[in-house]
Amino acid sequence: MKLYNTLTRSKDEFIPNEEGKVKMYTCGPTVYHFAHIGNLRTYIMEDVLEKFLNFAGYEVTRAMNITDVGHLSSDGDTGEDKMLKGAKREKKTVMEIAQFYTDAFFSDCKKLNIKKPEIVVPATSCVDDYIHLIETLLEKGYAYIAGGNVYFDTSKLDTYYVFQNFKEEDLAVGVRDSVEEDENKRNKADFVLWFTKSKFDDQELKWDSPWGNGYPGWHIECSGISLKYLGDTLDIHCGGIDNAFPHHTNEIAQSEAYTGKKWCNNWFHVLHLNDARGKMSKSKGDFLTVSLLEEKGYDPLVYRMFCLQSHYRKPLVFTFESLDNTAGAYNKLLTRIASIQNEGEIDEAVVAEAKEKFINLVGNDLNTSLGLTAVYDILKLKTNGATKLAILKEYDKVLSLDLLTNKPTEKAKPKATEELTPAEIPEGVDVAKIEELIAKRLEAKKNRDFALADSIRNELSEMNIAILDTKEGTKWSVK
Ligand code: AMP
Ligand code: ZN
Numbered sequence: 001m002k003l004y005n006t007l008t009r010s011k012d013e014f015i016p017n018e019e020g021k022v023k024m025y026t027c028g029p030t031v032y033h034f035a036h037i038g039n040l041r042t043y044i045m046e047d048v049l050e051k052f053l054n055f056a057g058y059e060v061t062r063a064m065n066i067t068d069v070g071h072l073s074s075d076g077d078t079g080e081d082k083m084l085k086g087a088k089r090e091k092k093t094v095m096e097i098a099q100f101y102t103d104a105f106f107s108d109c110k111k112l113n114i115k116k117p118e119i120v121v122p123a124t125s126c127v128d129d130y131i132h133l134i135e136t137l138l139e140k141g142y143a144y145i146a147g148g149n150v151y152f153d154t155s156k157l158d159t160y161y162v163f164q165n166f167k168e169e170d171l172a173v174g175v176r177d178s179v180e181e182d183e184n185k186r187n188k189a190d191f192v193l194w195f196t197k198s199k200f201d202d203q204e205l206k207w208d209s210p211w212g213n214g215y216p217g218w219h220i221e222c223s224g225i226s227l228k229y230l231g232d233t234l235d236i237h238c239g240g241i242d243n244a245f246p247h248h249t250n251e252i253a254q255s256e257a258y259t260g261k262k263w264c265n266n267w268f269h270v271l272h273l274n275d276a277r278g279k280m281s282k283s284k285g286d287f288l289t290v291s292l293l294e295e296k297g298y299d300p301l302v303y304r305m306f307c308l309q310s311h312y313r314k315p316l317v318f319t320f321e322s323l324d325n326t327a328g329a330y331n332k333l334l335t336r337i338a339s340i341q342n343e344g345e346i347d348e349a350v351v352a353e354a355k356e357k358f359i360n361l362v363g364n365d366l367n368t369s370l371g372l373t374a375v376y377d378i379l380k381l382k383t384n385g386a387t388k389l390a391i392l393k394e395y396d397k398v399l400s401l402d403l404l405t406n407k408p409t410e411k412a413k414p415k416a417t418e419e420l421t422p423a424e425i426p427e428g429v430d431v432a433k434i435e436e437l438i439a440k441r442l443e444a445k446k447n448r449d450f451a452l453a454d455s456i457r458n459e460l461s462e463m464n465i466a467i468l469d470t471k472e473g474t475k476w477s478v479k
Contacts, residue, residue: 001056001363003236004313006163006244006267011365014266016235022053022060023230025264026117027222027239027247030067031101032086035108036287037303037318038273038280042240044304045270045312047114049238049366051398056359063119063229066105068098069205070123070195071218081203081215094204098122108290111300113400119229123221127207130216130224133258134193134209142257146184148197150211152253154189162252163244163267191250192217219250227255234264241269242279271315280318288318296320301401302327308368308399330401334408336379337392344384354378354391362398371399429478434465438474441467 001014016022026046029035035043053060073079086097106116134150137143142156154160182192195203196214206213216224226234239248248267255263272279280287290300306326310316354374361370378391389404396403437456444452460467460476468475 001053001359002365003266003268004365005265006269007265012266014236016058017233017265020058022058022235023233024050024053024060024062024117024236024238025222025226025230025234026062026064026237027243028064028066028120029101029105030071030082030282031098031105032082033101033282034287034289034291035105036280036282036289037293038287039240039282040108040112040114040290040303041273041307041316042238042270043109043114044112044307045366045368046238046268047400048308048368048398049236049268050115050117051400052362052366055355055394055398056363061119061230062117063121063226064117065221065225066098066102066120066122067218067221068094068102068122068124070216070221084202084204087204098124108300111290111294112304113301113402115400121225121229123216123225124205126221126224126228127216129228130194130220131207131209133220133224133227133254136258137193137254140257142253143193144186145211146186148195148212149184149192149214150194151185151190152193152250152257153186154191154253155187157253157257160189160249160253161245162249189246191219191246193220193254219247220254222247222251223254223258226251227258232259232261232263236266236268237264238268238270241271244269270312273316273318275318293323298323298327299330299406301406302330305330305372305401308372308401310369312366312368331408333375334403334406337389337403338408340379340388341385342389344386346390347383347387350381350383350387351390351394354381355394358395358398368399371395375399375403429465430463434460434463434476438467438476442474 002011003014004010005012026043029039050060050062068083069081071082073082073085083094083097086101087094090097092100102122108114109116134143137152138145138150141153143150143152145151194209194211194214194216196209196212198214203215206215226237237248237251244267252263274280275288290303293300293303302323303326306318306323307316309326358371358374361367361374364370375392375395378388378395381388381391392403437460441453441456441460444450444456457467464478465476466478468477
């Protein structure tokens with residue numbers, strides 16, 4: 001298989017350290033909110049990668065962390081802990097928030113046919129391992145204590161900015177732009193391994209350590225968990241492209257300083273899902289989730305197919321219009337597959353040839369859109385129904401679109417999208433007031449007081465609200 005490697009900036013032949021075996025690490029979600037469909041694009045593509053490697057004959061061991069501590073509002077080590085922010089928002093404890101959103105994440109994954117990695121580790125469960133790692137980094141002279149915190153000293157490395165496809169100045173922006181420069185840092189790029197002093201004294205989760213009561217930095221968790229569960233070396237490390245710097249850069253610094261050898265050969269980064277306003281992000285507050293897509297009548301697998309239609313190394317723009325197109329295509333595809341009669345005897349040679357073709361197509365830097373084209377080619381193939389179904393079953397081991405089991409139902413057809421769901425309502429829109437006016441208008445219409453009904457419509461219009469009377473009732477949207 002050929003895979004683009006962010007580290008070498010080229011499409012390289014993928015060669016694992018141990019023949020036939022792949023150790024894969026994935027940065028997991030920060031569980032202070034629901035995952036948005038942007039995050040899930042990354043997890044879908046990583047899932048396809050894992051399944052493809054299995055399909056191509058590799059034995060994959062995959063580990064993922066769950067970030068439930070230490071990820072601050074800014075990736076440059078400043079701001080409040082995201083988990084604490086989530087807990088305050090919902091008036092719950094950090095652990096309650098973590099449990100709730102971890103469950104929500106895996107429930108979304110299930111709906112999208114994303115397989116749960118065999119090793120899933122909450123960051124808070126390995127604090128002793130991080131302490132050991134940090135102690136070793138201090139002993140080896142790669143870390144220092146300043147102002148109560150422990151920092152990684154990036155000047156001790158020959159090369160810190162390893163992802164060469166970014167300019168050094170670009171990479172340093174995250175640090176330069178941080179809200180407040182941390183006076184304790186010896187070098188701008190240095191980062192925190194362990195906090196005991198933070199502006200946010202109400203940090204809920206703290207542990208005793210040789211440096212005082214405190215909590216780990218965000219980056220150390222991935223090094224700690226990966227080294228503990230997958231050993232000193234890795235074959236593939238994945239994540240969204242925003243994680244390349246500083247997070248992955250810092251993971252490499254820590255892990256290699258600790259082991260004294262090369263840690264991971266292949267870096268797989270998924271480009272962002274953007275909406276009309278740019279990168280979809282949790283901190284923007286109003287983002288799209290799988291549940292929202294379901295509420296709008298989309299089968300979550302339509303979104304999976306939407307992601308597979310484009311290459312993971314290209315930014316993907318989300319619009320409902322394009323999702324509607326995919327929903328239509330998915331429905332048609334299911335209908336065509338459902339019409340294949342399971343007759344004749346499976347021609348194993350044809351199946352093997354089709355598998356080979358699929359491996360060659362998708363194996364060229366995980367080209368999932370060619371994988372989908374291969375599905376359509378099978379529909380046209382001159383062979384019996386049983387063979388076609390056997391091939392599609394094989395392809396679906398990687399694509400996971402339930403091609404043989406999902407029925408082309410109403411569910412796969414989208415509802416009208418002009419209706420806004422609560423999470424999409426812009427700030428300042430008084431939902432209660434709007435609903436009250438809509439109810440009054442309905443009453444007026446019932447009483448055949450059309451003048452009043454019209455004046456209410458005008459009042460709503462002045463509030464920038466458009467209404468639409470449908471069979472299911474009055475729908476409204478922000479103009
Ligand atoms: P987080 O939960 O914020 O730690 O992010 C989880 C994963 O989603 C990471 O691999 C991020 O790099 C990735 N990610 C964040 N935003 C996006 C986006 N808009 N599109 C694709 N992946 C994203
Ligand atoms: Zn990570």
